[in-house]
Amino acid sequence: MTTNPTIAIYPGSFDPITLGHLDIIRRGNQLFDRVIVAVLSNPSKQPLFTVAKRIEQIESCTADLSSVEVDSFVGLTVEYAKLREAKVLLRGLRVLSDFEKELQMAHTNETLWAEIETVFLATAKEYSFLSSSVVKEIAQFGGAIEHLVPENIAQDIYTHYNNKQ
Template sequence: MAQNVLAIYPGTFDPITLGHEDIVRRAAQLFDRVIVAVAAGHHKKTLFNLEERIAMVREACHPWPQVQVESFDGLMRDFVVGRGGKAMVRGLRAVTDFDYEFQLAGMNRHLMPEVETVFLTPGDKYQFISSTFVREIASLGGEVDKFVSANVQQKLDEKLALKKTPS
């Protein structure tokens, strides 16, 4: 068995959900070290800025000392290879995720053949959760406390209250 294997779990994490946290927990059990790589997200309009997302992810990952949180911009390949990553963790919630993730894994294998993509599924109670759903439900006044940690819930409440405040 390989020693000191570093895995990278990339994402936008806007916001981090309990499903993401479940994937981090599972990855931390499998790999010696895990970097949760928070994407700058230039391709997406995010509710939270990069610094806010990093802070939320760091707090969520606090229970696992072998997990680090870093930001990245640009090609994931450059980040993974630059850190010496040997595995890239991707979460799969449902069959609808698989087609995209399978194509992405194929492209990543072409770009970095020395890095394996590992698919992890969250626990049953988290399989339907997505950051997009969480943001939408919260913005419409719905309850999301079953989908995110209390810290993230507070940050969502604060952010959405600011958005509703007339300028």
Template structure:
């Protein structure tokens, strides 16, 4: 049986930290589904379709990576995709408390599904999508912290909002 992992997130926008986790996950699992979630608690800068497209372009060289999107509970999505592992990146100790709670409830809802934590590469430990958007808003160069396609998309978004 193939090992299928899901790497969920809002990816608004995808950063090189995300790409690092996705790439490393793709080296461990037979298939990685990067699942863009619709988070009702957030007002995203990029639409679901834009985020999926940006991720497809940023991961096009990873043959065992698929990009998708979903609404609802992650565990239900996992079951639908016959996935057995959730991939989550940890940047700092502060991430761990939230991620531990999420992993615990996911284990309760899906006892056969495991959560696989990966420490973010030190080069990206300070990165978050929120920080990227804040820096890009002031027309600063973000080309060394996001994929090239994302840097272009951010520049275009902020040109239209100013």
């Protein structure tokens, strides 16, 4: 008997990808046959990096994980999951307020497609405070971010802010 591989979608803006995101990707990689890191193109946000640049960054950070794929999408995550034949959404949780928002989103997604499951992974404690917004704010004011993002991503962020000045 052959079973279909379990494909998980890890959606997000990843602007920029952090060590917390990478922790979830690596742990998800151990749990699922394939993890698709799906970069959301959100027209209502002003991102630091283009979608193409974020895909390139994530691919460079996950090059050692053969069952991780990086892609992008616009629209509803559930519709993208259907398109990719994935029945699992992977989400990271840092704090209680994340849980409330993520649970509401999981329930909403289930109303859109009953076959979708959301799997929550608690972020490693050393990353529980970390968000892309925090990284950008620290970098914007000249603070060190090498302990929050991979080295190549830190360089991209520093370059971005140096070019704006």
